[in-house]
Amino acid sequence: MKTMPKTLFPSPGFSLVVFALWLLMVGGVAAGDLAMAAVLAVVVPLFGARLDREFARIGTLRPVPRMLAVVAWDIVRSNVEVARRILGPESAITPGFIWVPLDIRNIHGIAALTSMITLTPGTVSAALSEDRRYLLVHCFNLKDAQATIDEIKRRYEAPLMEVFP
Numbered sequence: 001m002k003t004m005p006k007t008l009f010p011s012p013g014f015s016l017v018v019f020a021l022w023l024l025m026v027g028g029v030a031a032g033d034l035a036m037a038a039v040l041a042v043v044v045p046l047f048g049a050r051l052d053r054e055f056a057r058i059g060t061l062r063p064v065p066r067m068l069a070v071v072a073w074d075i076v077r078s079n080v081e082v083a084r085r086i087l088g089p090e091s092a093i094t095p096g097f098i099w100v101p102l103d104i105r106n107i108h109g110i111a112a113l114t115s116m117i118t119l120t121p122g123t124v125s126a127a128l129s130e131d132r133r134y135l136l137v138h139c140f141n142l143k144d145a146q147a148t149i150d151e152i153k154r155r156y157e158a159p160l161m162e163v164f165p
Helices: 012-026 031-051 064-087 107-119 145-163
Strands: 096-101 123-128 134-139
Touching (some): 012 031, 012 064, 012 107, 064 107, 064 145, 096 145, 107 123, 107 145, 134 145
Antiparallel strands (some): 096 134
């Protein structure tokens, strides 16, 4: 049986990511939103530390503000694109699955990557290969698989590799 971590924040970086992703997900910064984000930022890493032996290793938090801005922009942009596709002709929608090869090996970084992909309308992280080298992603409108893979790797995975080496 695992013991409780010796600190309230076993992974401060992960707590920060949980806090930020919750606020992005609810789309608000009201007192209740901030309180729930704070509770989740404490509780989720504590439970995660008890369930998983692989603790988050944090490199640098320098790319986090830009990365969060990129994710926020992509959420807005994707909302508009999905709405445009839904309101347009059905033939304009080309759904599909892609396997994204992963360079990131830190499971916490992979979890953050899958969250970013799923938070962005029009894409959903569907599966992680057993060896953690490939992520299956469903795209609502897949025009160019390689371009989509390259965009995910450049916009999300690369900065996450700095945060989670």
